[in-house]
Amino acid sequence: MTRRPLAAILIAASATLALAACSSGSGDPASSESGSGDGYVTEGKFTVGTGEPAYYPWVIDDAPESGEGFESAVAYAVAEQLGFAADDVVWVRSTFDQAIAPGPKDFDVNLQQFSITPERAENVDFSSPYYETTQVVVTVEGSPAASATSIADLQGLLIGAQTGTTSFDAIEQEIAPTAGAQVFNTNDDAKLALQNGQVDAIVVDLPTAFYLTGAELDGGKIVGQLPTTGDGDEFGLVLAKDSPLTADVTAAVDALREDGTLDELATTWLGGDAAPLLD
Numbered sequence: 118m119t120r121r122p123l124a125a126i127l128i129a130a131s132a133t134l135a136l137a138a139c140s141s142g143s144g145d146p147a148s149s150e151s152g153s154g155d156g157y158v159t160e161g162k163f164t165v166g167t168g169e170p171a172y173y174p175w176v177i178d179d180a181p182e183s184g185e186g187f188e189s190a191v192a193y194a195v196a197e198q199l200g201f202a203a204d205d206v207v208w209v210r211s212t213f214d215q216a217i218a219p220g221p222k223d224f225d226v227n228l229q230q231f232s233i234t235p236e237r238a239e240n241v242d243f244s245s246p247y248y249e250t251t252q253v254v255v256t257v258e259g260s261p262a263a264s265a266t267s268i269a270d271l272q273g274l275l276i277g278a279q280t281g282t283t284s285f286d287a288i289e290q291e292i293a294p295t296a297g298a299q300v301f302n303t304n305d306d307a308k309l310a311l312q313n314g315q316v317d318a319i320v321v322d323l324p325t326a327f328y329l330t331g332a333e334l335d336g337g338k339i340v341g342q343l344p345t346t347g348d349g350d351e352f353g354l355v356l357a358k359d360s361p362l363t364a365d366v367t368a369a370v371d372a373l374r375e376d377g378t379l380d381e382l383a384t385t386w387l388g389g390d391a392a393p394l395l396d
Contacts, residue, residue, distance in 0.1 A: 275299055
């Protein structure tokens with residue numbers, strides 16, 4: 118019989134003890150605090166993915182670790198619900214397409230304004246929705262709509278949107294302008310008409326509004342959000358397909374919705390001066 122060196126025996130014994138400790142869950146923050154020791158990318162940490170860069174107002178100054186910005190704040194609120202301290206939240210970056218592609222993930226959850234769709238759900242899991250998009254009136258400096266503070270202020274103006282969209286329906290149902298909703302084939306056509314002064318304002322969803330005013334329109338301005346119609350896209354946290362964390366993350370999001378936290382965070386980061394509510 119071949120005898121094993123004493124050092125090899127000691128190493129094997131140490132490995133066995135280490136495995137036993139891991140399987141028992143003792144000393145594992147993810148197990149004792151979050152209610153599940155399985156499925157996390159890094160033991161004792163909550164790994165959150167976002168874009169590179171991540172944009173205002175979803176993340177402020179491309180610094181998700183600050184907790185400032187709607188999605189950054191939502192991530193930390195979910196982490197707390199799961200039992201993680203803020204210091205145990207780890208951020209990683211991915212493109213939008215990488216996050217929703219099939220296959221293994223280097224994150225536990227990812228937030229990049231992912232609309233929940235059946236097609237995407239074939240490749241990844243979604244939590245329950247943490248936000249439903251609203252419809253937003255956008256204009257440019259110098260337009261008659263730039264000084265509007267209420268829906269009544271908009272009713273005598275030319276307001277347009279892409280045909281066949283929730284945005285177009287919102288103009289007709291919520292603003293009801295005297296000239297009717299101005300019809301465009303695409304958002305790009307509507308944006309060009311606004312920039313050229315052919316319409317006084319356009320209506321788009323909130324993420325598009327932030328993008329247009331921040332990157333596309335010269336002198337772009339968000340006038341305000343229209344009352345919620347219930348037909349907006351719903352954003353969910355993305356997880357790996359069949360992740361063992363999906364049920365816990367969904368329960369955390371549901372709890373934040375039920376106690377009003379999600380509404381408070383939306384008002385703080387997506388309302389106020391950024392996009393006031395119109396009435």
